[in-house]
Amino acid sequence: MHALTPAQYDRLRQLAEAWSRTHLRAAKTTRAFNPRLAADALCFQRHDDPRLGEQLVGALVTPVSLWLVMLPADEPGEPPAAGSRHWLSLPSGDYPLEAVSLGEGHWCHRLILLDDLTDVASRQAASRLAQQLMERVMAANGEGGGGA
Numbered sequence: 001m002h003a004l005t006p007a008q009y010d011r012l013r014q015l016a017e018a019w020s021r022t023h024l025r026a027a028k029t030t031r032a033f034n035p036r037l038a039a040d041a042l043c044f045q046r047h048d049d050p051r052l053g054e055q056l057v058g059a060l061v062t063p064v065s066l067w068l069v070m071l072p073a074d075e076p077g078e079p080p081a082a083g084s085r086h087w088l089s090l091p092s093g094d095y096p097l098e099a100v101s102l103g104e105g106h107w108c109h110r111l112i113l114l115d116d117l118t119d120v121a122s123r124q125a126a127s128r129l130a131q132q133l134m135e136r137v138m139a140a141n142g143e144g145g146g147g148a
Contacts, residue, residue: 061129
């Protein structure tokens with residue numbers, strides 16, 4: 001497995017910032033908003049998608065949800081139509097992702113894995129949760145780490 005480049009880490013940071021600029025104000029008005037959390041792109045690794053080529057796959061934690069995210073490993077190019085579907089094949093199974101725009105040219109494919117993070121106590125706990133979920137989706141069924 002190859003490490004991500006500094007430019008890729010920068011794009012992931014920009015993705016999290018784009019979520020905040022686009023969604024944070026509205027998120028604060030929802031019952032599911034957790035003020036202890038912030039948008040953060042975590043646990044990303046390279047993945048070769050047969051149709052889309054090299055992608056980055058990981059988790060986007062937000063104050064309201066945790067997403068499984070896929071975006072191009074290099075410059076994103078033209079975004080797909082919002083709401084368009086793509087199936088992501090990982091060792092643990094196939095995941096239906098939808099294209100979402102985060103404004104200012106930022107977009108990704110996502111699947112909301114958890115839509116309520118109100119009981120997550122800290123950003124560190126959210127990071128551990130993202131890591132556990134990513135370990136499970138990136139491992140063949142039955143090979144994921146310990147408990148949830």
